[in-house]
Amino acid sequence: MSPDVALPLLVGLPLGAAAVSLLLLGRPLVLQRTVSLVVLATMQVLSIVVVASVWDGSVVSVRVGAVDPAVGIVLAADPLGAIMLVVSSLMLWTVMVYAIGSQRTKEQAPAFHPLYLVLAAGVAASFLTADLFNLFVAFEVMLVASYVLITLGGSRDQVRHGMTYVVIGLLASTLFITAIGLVYAATGEVNLAALAVAMDQVPTGIRTALGLLLLVVFGVKAAIFPLFQWLPDSYPTAPSPVTALFAGLLTKVGVYAIIRTQTLLFPTGGEVSIALLVLAALTMTVGVVGAIAQNDIKRILSFHIVSQIGYMIFGLGLFTLAGIAGAVLYVVHHIVVKTTLFLVGGIVEERAGTGALDRLGGAMHTAPVLAVLFLLPALSLAGIPPFSGFVAKLSLAQSGFAAEQWVVTGVSLAVGLLTLFSMTKIWNGVFWGDPARAAVSLDREHVVAAPMTVATAILVTVSLAFVVAAGPLYDFSERAASVLLERGAYVQAVLR
Amino acid sequence: MAVVAVLVLHGLLALAAGLSGRRLGRRVLLLVACGPLAAVVLLVAHALGLLGSGALATSVSWVPSIGLQFDLVLDGFGILFWWLIAGIGLLVMVYATRYFAPRDDLGLFASMLVLFAGAMLLLTSTDNVLVLFVAWELTSITSYLLIGFDDHRAEARASALQALLVTGAGGLALLGGLLLVAGSAGTTSLTGILVVAPTDPAAQAGFALVVLGAATKSAQVPVHFWLPGAMSAPTPVSAYLHSATMVKAGIYVLARFAPAIGPVVGWWAPVVVGLGGVTMLLGGWRALRATDLKELLAYGTVSQLGFIVLLVGHGDPELVHAGATLLLAHALFKATLFLAVGVIDHQAGTRDLRRLTGIARRMPTTALALLVAAASMAGVIPLFGFIAKEAALESTLHVGFGGPAMTAVVVVGSVLTAAYALRLVWGSLATKGPDEVDDDVVEPREVARPAPGFEGPAVVLTILTVAFGVWVAPADALVVGATTALVGPEAADIHLRLWHGFGLPLLLSSVALVGGWVVWRWPGSVRRVAVVTARVPDMEDVYRGSLRGLLAWADRITAVVQPGSLPLYGAVVLSTVLLLPGVAVLRNLALPEGLVVAESGLQVAITAIVVGAAIGAARVRRRLSAVLLLGAVGYGMAVLFVVQGAPDLALTQLLVETLSLAMFVLVLRRLPERFESTPWRFGRPLRVVVSLGTGIFVAVFTLVAAAANRQGTAAADFLERSLPEGGGRNVVNVILTDFRALDTLGEITVLVVAAIGIALMVRTPVEPDERGEVGP
Amino acid sequence: MILVLACTIGALYTIGAWLLMQRSLTRIVIGLAILGHGANLLLLTAGGRAGGVPIAGADPATTSDPLPQALALTAIVITFGVSGFLLAMAYRSWRQRRDDTVEDDLEDRRLAAAVRRLDQDRARRETREAAHGEIADQHEVGVGPGGDG
Structure with missing residues (x-):
């Protein structure tokens, strides 16, 4: 299959399937489930096709409706977009499997499946579009589905926390429109490739201001310091699969947008680069410090998202090949590992009814498989070798030292130790100890359905596969970084 | 390839042990013992010359682009370590089958133990510093899980965490150091780095970090305290990880670097040797006052590790040779001591020397092993420990600058060693008088005799301690191999001898033994000095204080940055806009030329109405008025759109505004008539500044951005292509339905999803609140 | 760029931001709506000076830029949808808590x-x-x- 078919299908298929799924409301649930799984699996295949076609570092593109790029919208996949698609598709179908197996997570609620598919379409469109305004639309498609998903069930708690999520989301969207308006005012373009060319004509000061404004806009979505507070407040209350998916994917769509726009439109770095590095150091630190102060699995993990976004921004802020390659690798690793950990947290909650560390204990003895499924990604998250997080962290640290950014690189290493510390906090609170003495334990009567464990195990396996395939994966990240830094291939592919 | 096979086998065994732990019971420990056994077979085959020359070196690539490659080279120093890791590992695993009662989680224990063994083998056989770090961290993690193996005990969990955090911090330093050094040298190969021996500031900082990392792992002062804490681990773990192997990883790194770096980096030798010397004295001192036998051994280990660091850290060939000898001797006698104490603890149920008496008669075999090992530790002729001590004294006496000081430290340290060796033997074996034991003493007849297999491993090691003393050749070959690997072929002439003749070293050795006996026999002086040293802050308190401080500060910082207030979050986002792009705009402020105030009077009038209505909406106290004024803003916008030449937009705005208004009114019917006026801690001045700033920023940026446009827009393109390519005269319509149909598709999707969401919000029944009421 | 329009945009952002930083949920929703108006106006005026209605084949010099109009139209509809959902949430929150102020976490x-x-x-x-x-x-x-x- 050629990318000409694959790219539009990646957006169109889940959207069409969402409509079908909506029509199936009221019919047996198995129909919706079948549609979702088939479509999400197809997305996985399509995304692999796309990656295969850009594996050598090329860029593929297709004009939507065959309209000329001067007036229309182009979908394009470069190595970065393609690898994001592959990993996202993986998350989408594994989390769907998990959701189908879970009892407490509203998968049976009406509209869960259509909303999930809309979200999938929005995510795919965000990674593929080569148009700034279309990126806004793709974001909104993704976000509006996420607004409804995060409040699915409508409990008091969810509405309160969802409110934070929606209001800050709307504010960011308004700022996004503001930024698009200002960019258009300065250049007369919204096509990203055309913008890459046109932005060079804009005076440096204005360009910096525009770059920083876009950074703030996407920084809210990506939850960088100091724009992250909505995340730990809103994520933990959502149904577990929803939290897992959001944790893995949504913020990373924001990170993707930061990487895409900063490298394509503001390639010199300059003052934006300094801002990025400072924000990266603060994001890493504040996130992990917040995690240390928490007493609930999901809240600890939520703060960790923030901390690790800092690593990605750090790699980008270096504006070197190795730095961006490290950032890409880190994003890919993080999506898998973070989602896995939230899935484990969900299983704990489903079995014990709580995620509070001071109430749980001894799960290693009553649920040894779960303990392993937690331990491996937790160590990876903390950057312990030989897991995927280590390779990503190592490449970032190397490029940081190579760029002589001693302070922020030192911070990135030190934060690793604090991350390990907070992971041991979960391990100590949930898995170690005497199950008989814990307020609640994961007893053997309350087991979860097989799909939940299987989905989690699949993701753990994938993150272990990353370790084996770290060499080729890093080389691919480097090609992705080189396409981002050189810009020419992307611009040509979009404008051709 | 043989090396790779052995390493892979360890990994596979770890996996197998984890999977089959429950089924195999205690036999799982024998299963994993196959790993070290294979390594021993490899070593024997090598020693007998059965392997080809290339068998011990191979390279497996991992992430070559960032310098991560498994360059495996097993040289003489590596072989010495491999013997310790595999040999003692084998014995400990056999020992553990008797040590543990059958329990569910032995699979995990065995898995971690063999994984640790594999990591240590990798650490000592790779030439790539990054892979060395990989192995290093693996040993820390397995050590964490093994120390906390008895996780029902809070003390075990806390000690595990303490060990992990201290060695983890050290690992961090090591990684930073290795990256800096590798960056300066331009290679991640250990031999490559040593050949280049970079001395630029970054590399020097790197070396300092490497020393720091090595010091934490090898329990040097002042970060030694985690090791006594780690004694919460089951005794096989203490014997294997925390005396024979893992704690020597730091020494391994120092020994590798010292011969090349010591001569070129001025501070290296004094700092490292000083570190070792202080550690040797302090460890020995603390061992004298321990009442728990494992704690006594742990401080003894700290002391001996300091001794070895003092010897290998200098880089001088003769000292390195003595260090390698002591490394071997220490592994032999200290592992024996741990295994023997483990037997006593297991049989008597305590390892408190105030509660033990008459043990020697209950288990003579173990007692003999313990006695011989302790004698070797104290340096009694003709045991192997004596040979090591002689070699050490011989070499320190030969060092020019600093030699006398080193010798003095070694002698004082040896006095302490002899004293705590006596205390150990007396404390664990002797039959004591009633005034020498506590009330809850364990009567000897309550102590069951140990099973023969349980005592075996200690006996094997004891035999080696004696044998190497009498028949030096095999040990000499090992040590010479290790020394030449470290310092080069010139060290091949230095050999071990049991009898050096009547010289200064022998005299000093004797002085140490006699002095040790005096110190042990008359402990009054110890007590007097202890009163003084008690005032020195304990590093463990410092650790606890830092941990407590970290937790308290984490709370404090989090409470500030995460206040949980939505309006405040909005303020933060807007303030960030002002701080980042806002400042950038401010710094490039240039008034645009050709500014037009207004295009028509109508424009002015309508904008005045819009702004007025908006101000009204913000100020009125009645909800309904606010919403109606908001509607006025919307309708005003529609009119403005007409004036701006956008009738389609105006129409949409009209429709949307009417719908919004209807929705608002429907909702507001239920809400109270007026806004409540609750006082609020979040400051009014800040809100004024942020909102005004936001408005000014956007207005100014709008002007500046438009003025910056030198390229115009693509408007002409659209006007031209609309009819031929889009088939419509209304250009806006063509854009929406044809050129940018994808936007419109997304827009419709958003509307549908929002409608679903609204339906769910409104129609899902509301759960009763605390008062049991349900809303309308 | 027209000064009076820039000032209008600025005023709408000021008022919108002010309302956003209130504790009353209704006010926050109104504030976001006003911010949205400001953003749409900004998007529309980004095309440069006003002109005639964009009809195919018209002279670009005297016609308004059609693209911002199309973008603004899409943005208006999207913002409307999301604001509607937020309003529904506010309504549900009122039914659940009998309180229109936003609760702290x-x-x-x-x-x-x-x-x-x-x-x-x-x-x-x-x-x-x-x-x-x-x-x-x-x-x-x-x-x-x-x-x-």
């Missing part, structure tokens, strides 16, 4: 309150540390054998 408040209490009362510090999953207080119990100090 309980977990965050709990932590902040704990920190405040600590500052006031040193004696309670231990309790808070105990809540930290045993980490600090385990060490009070004693680490390893003895530790004679």
